[in-house]
Amino acid sequence: MGLASLNPFGMAENSPLSRQGGTYRNHPKPEIMNIVILAAGQGKRMNSGLPKVLHALAGKALLRHVLDTARALEPARVCIVVGHGGEAVRAAASSWEDAAALCWALQEPQLGTAHALQQALPFLDKNEAATLVLYGDVPLLRAQTLRQLLQAQGREALCVLTAKLPDPTGYGRIVRDRNGGIVRIVEEKDASQPERALCEINTGIMALPTARLPGWLARLSCDNAQAEYYLTDLVALAVADGVPVTSVSVDALWEAEGVNDQVQRAALERRWQRENAQALMRAGVHLADPERIDVRGELLCGRDVVIDLNCVFEGRVELGADVAIGPHCVLKNVRVAEGARIHAFSHLEDCAVGEGAIVGPYARLRPGAELGPQVHIGNFVEIKNSRVEAASKINHLSYIGDADIGSRVNIGAGTITCNYDGANKSRTVVGDDAFIGSNTLLVAPITVGSGATVGAGTTLTRDAPPEALTLSRAAQTTRIDWKRPVRKTKNS
Numbered sequence: 001m002g003l004a005s006l007n008p009f010g011m012a013e014n015s016p017l018s019r020q021g022g023t024y025r026n027h028p029k030p031e032i033m034n035i036v037i038l039a040a041g042q043g044k045r046m047n048s049g050l051p052k053v054l055h056a057l058a059g060k061a062l063l064r065h066v067l068d069t070a071r072a073l074e075p076a077r078v079c080i081v082v083g084h085g086g087e088a089v090r091a092a093a094s095s096w097e098d099a100a101a102l103c104w105a106l107q108e109p110q111l112g113t114a115h116a117l118q119q120a121l122p123f124l125d126k127n128e129a130a131t132l133v134l135y136g137d138v139p140l141l142r143a144q145t146l147r148q149l150l151q152a153q154g155r156e157a158l159c160v161l162t163a164k165l166p167d168p169t170g171y172g173r174i175v176r177d178r179n180g181g182i183v184r185i186v187e188e189k190d191a192s193q194p195e196r197a198l199c200e201i202n203t204g205i206m207a208l209p210t211a212r213l214p215g216w217l218a219r220l221s222c223d224n225a226q227a228e229y230y231l232t233d234l235v236a237l238a239v240a241d242g243v244p245v246t247s248v249s250v251d252a253l254w255e256a257e258g259v260n261d262q263v264q265r266a267a268l269e270r271r272w273q274r275e276n277a278q279a280l281m282r283a284g285v286h287l288a289d290p291e292r293i294d295v296r297g298e299l300l301c302g303r304d305v306v307i308d309l310n311c312v313f314e315g316r317v318e319l320g321a322d323v324a325i326g327p328h329c330v331l332k333n334v335r336v337a338e339g340a341r342i343h344a345f346s347h348l349e350d351c352a353v354g355e356g357a358i359v360g361p362y363a364r365l366r367p368g369a370e371l372g373p374q375v376h377i378g379n380f381v382e383i384k385n386s387r388v389e390a391a392s393k394i395n396h397l398s399y400i401g402d403a404d405i406g407s408r409v410n411i412g413a414g415t416i417t418c419n420y421d422g423a424n425k426s427r428t429v430v431g432d433d434a435f436i437g438s439n440t441l442l443v444a445p446i447t448v449g450s451g452a453t454v455g456a457g458t459t460l461t462r463d464a465p466p467e468a469l470t471l472s473r474a475a476q477t478t479r480i481d482w483k484r485p486v487r488k489t490k491n492s
């Protein structure tokens, strides 16, 4: 069974974690639109030198989460408005695969959310009916919710994403007339007492008619408590112009929650991890405890995978069918083939583990380690940039770097490849069926022939021929007449 077919993200298009940016089978293609991502705010409360939208959630920058959601909608244009730390944000984004498709607008100084949108205007496609405004610090919004928003906007209207909160403090409130029609949005700082009692809030996310934007934005004033140009004031302008104002309400509030400080970042990270764990379990993965797994990237699992407590998965990790991961393991960019077992406290990075192999406990596989089927790697063994072929065993306390180890090789405890002379790295080659005795030093470049045996304690500086015993060892002596020293007493 292929891994991809069991990817819990791929299956659940309506999951908050659905794989985004691909094609979707069950949805009609949505309207093409512009997307503007507001990211010029300073993010003072993060207390950090890193711009807020670059802080990571589940191993991915907040802004990258928003962009992935945006991409799922296949927009005509995506414009990111930056200000504070804008250069750092652009520099980070330059390595993203869709970098060339992004437009950047600079907002300097920051005079409010409408002013931010105004800076994006020159970059928008005027022929697209809708322009969707997202926040760079609201990472978990679902593409599905945005599709509903666009549908309710219907090309002509202004549609606001709202939420009902038991405690609406800090948010703009939605003011409706007797018939339930939205009249305007009032910011908390400008609101009267009765308005503050309203608990339907503006999430800040809106779909707007593109053609109206230049006119509306030009008409705004900053005559308000914060002396800012408010995006929310477009609602009253729409009403005045007879443009319909609609709304979509989010049920799952975390979707619309923003990150302002590390407390909120961590809370949303937990939420993401919990949703992700649920998706994995629904796809059949056995998690010892869904509260104690951290996925910072993409984890693809085959059938009947078992994952014990406190494992961290980073980058792209693929676990084949019947793989078992012990507690406290870290796997980053790893492929583990069917039936392999990774025991407790192992650390694997940029490497591949073959079918039915056994790794750990306390093993370290560094970049370029490639284990064939049925290989056994035991405790306190470090492998780097090396291939180990089928059924070979390196079970205790060894360092294997820059080596090609054949099949059915047995490497004894404490074996070390001396791969580095202080300037250059050299390779060690060990043929099939070789047996390396314990505490051997393999001084590379060096070759051990197939079927060779190397005696324990050897420092191998010349090639060991196949099918023969090679050893270097000081001759053993015994002194029968030798006496152990005894401690001198004071009086003697």
Ligand code: UD1
Pocket (backbone or CB within 6 Å): 038, 039, 040, 041, 042, 081, 107, 109, 110, 111, 112, 113, 114, 115, 116, 135, 136, 137, 170, 171, 172, 173, 185, 187, 201, 202, 203, 204, 229, 230, 231, 232, 258
């Ligand atoms: C805004 C909304 C408020 C809503 C709330 C939801 C306005 C006037 N108010 O308020 O109704 O309930 O969000 O969280 O829109 N930004 C810029 N440039 C600026 C100012 C802000 O790019 O000049 C960006 C920020 O980086 C952020 C977003 O816009 O991503 C929202 O800014 P923020 O200052 O948090 O707005 P609020 O006052 O919370």
Ligand code: MG
Pocket (backbone or CB within 6 Å): 258
């Ligand atoms: Mg805010």
